[in-house]
Structures are given as C-alpha cells and as structure tokens.
Amino acid sequence: MADTDDLEIHEPERLVLSDLVNRVLDKGVVVTSQITIAIADIELVQLDLRLLISSVATLERRGREAETRGDLPPRSAAGE
Amino acid sequence: MATCLHGLLLASEAARVPAGIRFGGGPARVLTTGERAAIVSDAVAIPASVENLTSHDLLLREIVSRGITVLAARFGQRFADDAACEAYLRAPDASTPFELLEKRNGLAEMRLVSRNVAAAEPKASGKPGTDYLESLKRSAMPPAMVDVDSRFRGIAVAQAVEARRDTSVVAHLVAHGDVARYLSIVARDPQFGSTAVIGPLPLYAFAEAS
Numbered sequence: 482m483a484d485t486d487d488l489e490i491h492e493p494e495r496l497v498l499s500d501l502v503n504r505v506l507d508k509g510v511v512v513t514s515q516i517t518i519a520i521a522d523i524e525l526v527q528l529d530l531r532l533l534i535s536s537v538a539t540l541e542r543r544g545r546e547a548e549t550r551g552d553l554p555p556r557s558a559a560g561e
Numbered sequence: 562m563a564t565c566l567h568g569l570l571l572a573s574e575a576a577r578v579p580a581g582i583r584f585g586g587g588p589a590r591v592l593t594t595g596e597r598a599a600i601v602s603d604a605v606a607i608p609a610s611v612e613n614l615t616s617h618d619l620l621l622r623e624i625v626s627r628g629i630t631v632l633a634a635r636f637g638q639r640f641a642d643d644a645a646c647e648a649y650l651r652a653p654d655a656s657t658p659f660e661l662l663e664k665r666n667g668l669a670e671m672r673l674v675s676r677n678v679a680a681a682e683p684k685a686s687g688k689p690g691t692d693y694l695e696s697l698k699r700s701a702m703p704p705a706m707v708d709v710d711s712r713f714r715g716i717a718v719a720q721a722v723e724a725r726r727d728t729s730v731v732a733h734l735v736a737h738g739d740v741a742r743y744l745s746i747v748a749r750d751p752q753f754g755s756t757a758v759i760g761p762l763p764l765y766a767f768a769e770a771s
Contacts, residue, residue: 497674501615509763510658510768510769
C-alpha cells in the first residue's frame with residue numbers, strides 16, 4: 482500500500498505534470514493541419530491515460546479531416 | 562527535415578530571446594518575417610513523451626521568463642521547412658494570432674491547479690455502474706478555487722476556469738512585472754496549500770480571442 486507521506490509529497494508534482502499534458506497537447510494556437518503526435522512513453526500513458534487519449538483523439542480526428550481535405554498524405558498502417 | 566513550431570511572438574521581442582535555446586537536445590531558434598516571429602526547431606517526428614512535452618514547455622517558459630509574451634503553439638505542429646513557416650507568418654491567416662499578441666503584449670499566463678474534492682455521498686442505488694458515474698459527477702472544485710478572482714483583484718487582467726474531471730484549473734493573465742506579487746499572494750494564502758501554481762507561462766488558456 483502506498484505510504485501516505487509519499488502520496489502527499491508527489492501530489493503537487495502530479496498536478497503539475499497533469500496540467501502539462503493537458504496544456505501542451507490540448508491548448509495553444511493551432512496554425513497548421515500538420516500535427517503529428519506519437520505516444521512513445523509508457524510513463525506518460527500511465528500518468529493520465531484518459532486525458533491523453535482525449536487529446537490524441539482530438540488530434541487524430543483533425544488529422545483525418547486534413548487527410549480528407551487533401552492537406553495531408555494518408556498515414557502508413559504502422560503506428561508512429 | 563521539418564520545422565517544428567513551438568510558439569509565436571512579435572518580431573519586436575525577438576531580439577530579447579536568449580541565445581542557446583534548445584528543444585529535445587537540439588537547438589531552437591526564432592524565425593522572423595516582418596513584424597511576426599515564430600519559435601521553431603528541427604525535428605523529423607516528435608513523440609509525445611514526458612521528456613519532449615517538458616522540453617517544449619521549458620523552451621517557451623525560458624523565453625517568457627525574460628518578460629516576452631509568447632503565444633504557445635499546440636504541441637506537434639510542423640511545417641515542411643523554414644520557408645513554409647515563413648510563408649505562414651506572411652499569410653493573412655496569421656493575422657488573428659498576431660493581433661492577439663499585440664493585444665496581450667506584456668502579459669503572461671499563471672495557472673492554479675487543484676485536485677477536485679468529493680462532494681457528499683448520495684444514497685447507493687445498488688447498481689455499480691450508476692453509482693460509479695454518480696461518484697464522478699460529485700467531484701467538485703475545491704473551495705480555494707471558488708471566487709479565486711477576489712484574491713487577485715488588481716493583478717489579474719483576465720481569468721479563465723478549466724473544470725476537468727479530477728482537477729480544476731484557474732488561469733490568470735498577469736503583467737510580467739506582477740508575477741512576483743502573484744506568487745507572493747499564493748504563498749501567503751493557506752487556502753492554496755494544496756494548489757500547484759505554475760508560471761509565468763506562454764498563453765494557453767488565453768491563446769484565443771475572447
């Protein structure tokens with residue numbers, strides 16, 4: 482069982498990292514349809530899977546829309 | 562080699578960007594076209610690792626820490642090359658973000674992040690799925706984040722609230738010169754004891770015209 486003191490020490494860090502994920506992936510100005518994002522870090526996925534999937538889903542939807550418009554070449558079958 | 566976009570800034574501020582800025586272990590730089598500038602780097606692909614997200618964030622924060630207002634670009638955006646990025650800077654489409662930069666020049670974003678608290682327990686319905694969904698709904702913004710604007714009256718130019726399932730975020734627009742005062746207010750108020758304060762940041766919550 483996790484030690485309560487450890488949880489308290491790490492909580493601010495978790496809040497900061499959670500905000501980083503949300504901010505950087507889901508906010509900020511979008512100026513190009515060429516948004517390429519790949520999940521490469523298990524630590525990131527485990528940290529905030531629901532939020533990351535939500536952000537990635539948004540980006541992937543925009544990518545598919547861009548492909549439909551012809552702004553992007555079709556993606557390869559292998560994941561990035 | 563693609564040109565990765567990290568943020569936008571006014572060309573008049575570009576000379577104050579510190580030398581030696583870096584992203585992902587490589588150099589970053591400022592591209593300037595007329596009155597508009599972009600913070601860019603070279604990359605083939607940018608996996609969304611903690612390391613890269615942090616590197617992108619730290620690159621922009623290093624620039625903001627010099628009192629420069631930056632509009633953060635959403636992570637992962639690329640142009641084919643520098644020429645394509647410069648073409649974007651010259652394009653009419655770029656007017657909107659740069660008009661926003663003109664309007665918000667001199668300002669930075671500060672963010673308060675708190676874990677939501679659980680509200681009172683309702684009666685159990687006897688259905689696990691329903692009870693679970695109800696428990697999610699009962700997650701509420703912590704007291705410190707309610708009416709938070711009163712604590713920053715005279716400092717915060719604008720406020721934006723982001724309510725997420727597990728956390729609440731209050732973002733403030735603050736003049737670069739008022740960042741120290743802002744941090745002092747947070748440090749002195751015991752209600753912010755479990756709140757993470759982040760900044761000064763480039764504009765994220767205020768990256769769109771209101």
